[in-house]
Amino acid sequence: MNRPAVGGRLAAAQALRQVLDRGQSLDEALQLPLSKLEHGPDRALARRLSYAVLRDWPAVQALSSALMDRPPARRDRLAIFVLAVALAELREGREPERAIVHSAVEVARSGGLSRLAGMINAVLRRYLRERSAFESRLADNETIRFGYPGWLIEALRADWPDDWSAILEAGNQAPPLWLRVNRRHWSREQALQALRAAGHEAQLPDLPLPDALLLPTRVRISDLPGWSEGGLSVQDGAAQLTVDYLQLEDGLRVLDACSAPGGKAAHMLERAALDLTAIDVDAERLERVGETLQRLGLAARCLQGDASRPQDWWDGRPFDRILVDAPCSATGVIRRHPDIRWLRKASDLPELVERQAEMLRALWPLLAPGGILVYATCSILADENERQARAFLESCEHCEVIEHAELPGRARSAGRQILPGENDLDGFFHLAVRRLPV
Ligand SMILES: C[S@@+](CC[C@H](N)C(=O)[O-])C[C@H]1O[C@@H](n2cnc3c(N)ncnc32)[C@H](O)[C@@H]1O
Structure with a gap:
């Protein structure tokens, strides 16, 4: 696992601590750690993993408490978030397990938690050994299954008795990128052609939205054709x-x-x-x-x-x-x-x-x-x-x-x-x- 991957994971853990311990918004919390990362892919990884942990927080929180003999001291709280990132990644299953564990240990070291690197390694290895037993204990809990606080699940169930679980699941999906075409600058057709010519899979939505275009994946907005001239904005x-x-x-x-x-x-x-x-x-x-x-x-x-x-x-x-x-x-x-x-x-x-x-x-x-x-x-x-x-x-x-x-x-x-x-x-x-x- 290369250094940038460690940087992205550490940035995610630091931002998550700001959000979950200190109540800062994720956008604000990511600003400082992202500013220290040189590489685009590393910044994208930090963002992706922060999102993954926030969507899976009740499960990774329950797993870390069950897996650790005792919680880390207050000054070592970052370790909780290093573990959370690794557990969320192991549950996602996108990277090889050994690489995730190795990376978490490296993240702990670069985050000033060398003395806890052994504990992090042991906790993650135990999870992998006893995974099905730990996971089966989580299965019945709605907060854990959906990844939302109980009060919000209850409020949505009351307001939307037929739709609440679909709403919760939709909140865990990555949204498309919606663009708004400034039709004072150019037509939507011109914007669509310019985006496609630049290699983007831009689409016209099948809805009465005359200024809108859809991009199925995230891109760097400032690189889009027409962006710097005021031809496009991001808006759902x-x-x-x-x-x-x-x-x-x-x-x-x-x-x-x-x-x-x-x-x-x-x-x-x-x-x-x-x-x-x-x-x-x-x-x-x-x-x-x-x-x-x-x-x-x-x-x-x-x-x-x-x-x-x-x-x-x-x-x-x-x-x-x-x-x-x-x-x-x-x-x-x-x-x-x-x-x-x-x-x-x-x-x-x-x-x-x-x-x-x-x-x-x-x-x-x-x-x-x-x-x-x-x-x-x-x-x-x-x-x-x-x-x-x-x-x-x-x-x-x-x-x-x-x-x-x-x-x-x-x-x-x-x-x-x-x-x-x-x-x-x-x-x-x-x-x-x-x-x-x-
Ligand atoms: C949902 S955001 C508005 C988004 C904005 N219309 C847009 O499309 O970009 C709500 C805004 O209301 C502002 N706000 C909150 N209380 C307000 C108040 N009493 N008077 C005026 N603005 C208020 C907030 O500062 C925030 O910027």
């Missing part, structure tokens, strides 16, 4: 549907109330010449909206502000369209962000639901008669979606739901829901409401 097909709910036309005055990092703001501006105000409560994240728009040659009025306190930033002129792409549990995008299942807690939900409701209440009066408000989340929980939508509709006067049966998703008692993996899409919810003239 489900998120791309949002502009269709908004029914945009040139000249409209639009509010994007939760705009960072600017994916949907950019899509709106690619579709129509709009007077767009982009708000976000987080000043640092708002800077990313400016960067996103600049890369694509687009512009909006970017304001830092709290969407539930328009009195602090609104100039008093009504909007023709309002997008509330609300902060949510992100339970619809777990296949892209497997850390979410461990970082989100059941106790986060009531506060999220209240924040979403406050935004809807505060923003509705800013909509012009005849205007459309779209509420969107990347959640699959009814409290944030269907129930939130119903509560909002009960409280708002002079409004009418726009159904959009022509768009992908399942009609709910209010709004439309896409479940993760359906049509290769992320889990997403949309509700479009028109304000009726009085």
Whole structure:
């Protein structure tokens, strides 16, 4: 096993420790360890193994506890994650077993855990000797079988009695790469041909998504033809549907109330010449909206502000369209962000639901008669979606739901829901409401 493979595995173990012990997001946790790796394949390995462990965490955690005589001292916690990476790899079965064990020992040494290298070796060898006995003890436990916390399994079972296990399994599959073509720059056909000419197996999705292309495998985005000229962006097909709910036309005055990092703001501006105000409560994240728009040659009025306190930033002129792409549990995008299942807690939900409701209440009066408000989340929980939508509709006067049966998703008692993996899409919810003239 060569050195880069050790580097990738060590980087994965270090990042996993940050996520699972310290609550950092995987993207943030990977930044430092990845920056120390020179080789692309090594960085890809670090990412792949981090994802594999997060999807398999209850099983590898249960196995390591059963296999070790006692847990390592606090200062040696990294050893848990070195073992987790090796156990996840052994369970995956993609590499020869001896190479995985040898590599784990090397990873421990390069991670400053030389004194635990013998223990790691012994634990992994014991697993290989007694594998079937250890694995059979795991078989009945749902948390271990699916790789999700119990509270989330219960919530999904309650909301989706016929679909919950398919949802959990979809969250463990690698998603395709969805691209959005900037049709101000070139046509989708031109983008498709350029990608194919560069050797990518780009496909047209079989869905009403006029700006979307699909790539079946991960690639380095910045190497794609047209990327540096602003011809392409990465955005899941489900998120791309949002502009269709908004029914945009040139000249409209639009509010994007939760705009960072600017994916949907950019899509709106690619579709129509709009007077767009982009708000976000987080000043640092708002800077990313400016960067996103600049890369694509687009512009909006970017304001830092709290969407539930328009009195602090609104100039008093009504909007023709309002997008509330609300902060949510992100339970619809777990296949892209497997850390979410461990970082989100059941106790986060009531506060999220209240924040979403406050935004809807505060923003509705800013909509012009005849205007459309779209509420969107990347959640699959009814409290944030269907129930939130119903509560909002009960409280708002002079409004009418726009159904959009022509768009992908399942009609709910209010709004439309896409479940993760359906049509290769992320889990997403949309509700479009028109304000009726009085
Ligand atoms: C789902 S993300 C938005 C994604 C964005 N629309 C896009 O397509 O790139 C939710 C955003 O809401 C912001 N946010 C959270 N609470 C907010 C509030 N009270 N007012 C405005 N923005 C808020 C977060 O900072 C985060 O950037």
